[in-house]
């Protein structure tokens with residue numbers, strides 16, 4: 213079976229698709245039978261090639277949240293992208309298209325629909341982003357992270373699989389805490405805070421953290437992923453810290469496979485509320501302080517509310533983070549009982565089979581002959597987690 217994957221823009225769409233691609237290969241899909249279409253100059257160029265998958269890029273650019281002249285230019289690029297996508301589809305002849313979002317998915321989905329290729333969407337956020345909203349009417353099935361998405365997509369298309377945490381990250385669950393801490397040359401004697409701002413970093417979180425470092429590093433230790441954009445500022449600030457504080461601070465621009473060890477090492481996360489927080493913190497039973505990005509992206513607030521309402525997270529407001537970060541971290545990080553309650557609430561949301569269930573769903577939709585199922589094709593009656601969620605929806 214040939215499978216076309218389309219995900220791009222930021223890690224939030226790319227990593228769940230990579231997790232599904234790994235499971236598809238584990239279920240017998242050959243590497244040559246996977247083709248990824250992304251946008252030129254975006255994060256997928258690095259991450260998909262790094263994963264060893266075949267990638268073709270097409271022209272495109274965002275048309276939401278950008279000034280009018282950029283929108284007009286990008287609309288033209290997307291039209292050229294749709295033509296290029298049509299060519300890739302005719303050459304590759306996919307049996308199914310799988311997408312997770314990002315502006316590049318819209319022209320590819322249109323081309324797929326024109327050529328009669330069934331479309332499966334994975335919806336990372338509780339509330340769908342703008343591209344997914346556009347494509348929902350064209351899709352045959354929509355896999356979702358949580359049942360909260362029932363409010364946004366047609367029930368007959370929805371299957372709740374959970375968030376597909378990538379296997380290399382999930383594998384770090386087998387490390388002991390001491391082993392995970394040793395990855396960062398840190399000690400089990402202090403509580404550990406893991407700070408990051410999604411796949412591109414969050415300047416506001418970085419700055420509020422830098423201001424709080426002198427107070428926090430006297431008692432705690434911190435793994436801090438800044439994102440590439442503000443890395444020079446963070447690196448320069450780290451160099452100004454006195455040696456006795458610097459010894460407990462581990463700043464990085466970006467982490468790849470080591471993300472799993474960081475989740476495992478931490479007692480508490482401080483992060484934006486991208487969709488990955490719905491899957492990765494639960495996978496490690498990790499409590500979090502979430503600072504949703506509210507300007508132009510209300511999706512993060514919905515994600516944060518989902519975790520907060522279930523006791524797995526607390527929320528802070530971006531605008532007042534400079535005042536609230538330090539007291540909130542100090543209050544939580546040293547309250548063992550409260551952390552344990554939040555950790556249990558997070559772990560209860562974990563869906564360990566999400567990536568495998570998603571891969572099986574994609575295979576089922578791409579299988580033209582249900583009488584002769586592909587390897588790994590799900591029989592929903594024999595697949596308790598999918599069957600159960602379908603009944604729920």
Ligand SMILES: CC(=O)N[C@H]1[C@@H](OP(=O)(O)OP(=O)(O)OC[C@H]2O[C@@H](n3ccc(=O)[nH]c3=O)[C@H](O)[C@@H]2O)O[C@H](CO)[C@@H](O)[C@@H]1O
Nearest residue numbers: 222223224225227336410411412437466467471486487488
């Ligand atoms: C500004 C913006 O548009 N944000 C959106 C974007 O966020 P963003 O791209 O940040 O997405 P997420 O927070 O969902 O995921 C980030 C992913 O990057 C990985 N990671 C991060 C840092 C690092 O150093 N190494 C690493 O591997 C994380 O493990 C995670 O898998 O897509 C999400 C999913 O649609 C949305 O919820 C966010 O609203």
